[in-house]
Amino acid sequence: MALEALLLGAVGLAVGSFLTVVVERTASGQTLVRGRSHCPRCGTVLRWVELLPLFSFLVQGGRCRSCGQAISPRYFVIELATAALFLAIGAAVWYGTSAPPPFLTANGFSPAASVAGVKWETCSNKSP
Numbered sequence: 001m002a003l004e005a006l007l008l009g010a011v012g013l014a015v016g017s018f019l020t021v022v023v024e025r026t027a028s029g030q031t032l033v034r035g036r037s038h039c040p041r042c043g044t045v046l047r048w049v050e051l052l053p054l055f056s057f058l059v060q061g062g063r064c065r066s067c068g069q070a071i072s073p074r075y076f077v078i079e080l081a082t083a084a085l086f087l088a089i090g091a092a093v094w095y096g097t098s099a100p101p102p103f104l105t106a107n108g109f110s111p112a113a114s115v116a117g118v119k120w121e122t123c124s125n126k127s128p
Contacts, residue, residue: 001094008090009083013053016082020075042067053079
């Protein structure tokens, strides 16, 4: 069961990382299919090791390796929340509970979706 939880958490981190890309690129009018991941401030293309969810944020101290600017903690929060969501759903399936985890209510799909909605709303209300 520990291996399954580890794998499920890793998949949740990867999905959370992708969610941050979708939120950032959609809100800024960029395409999802072209272009490599980059620092939103200086544009430096990220190396493969910097694409590892949570790990790179922690190792780099939440800063871009090139310009040194702080990276929004939103990336960390969305990745962590999505991993927790995957683990909670996995635990519900493994333990056979029929009740959903408390944060999967009608008030919101997940913490990641809530944060994404705040980001989208913030960006879409800016004047051109």
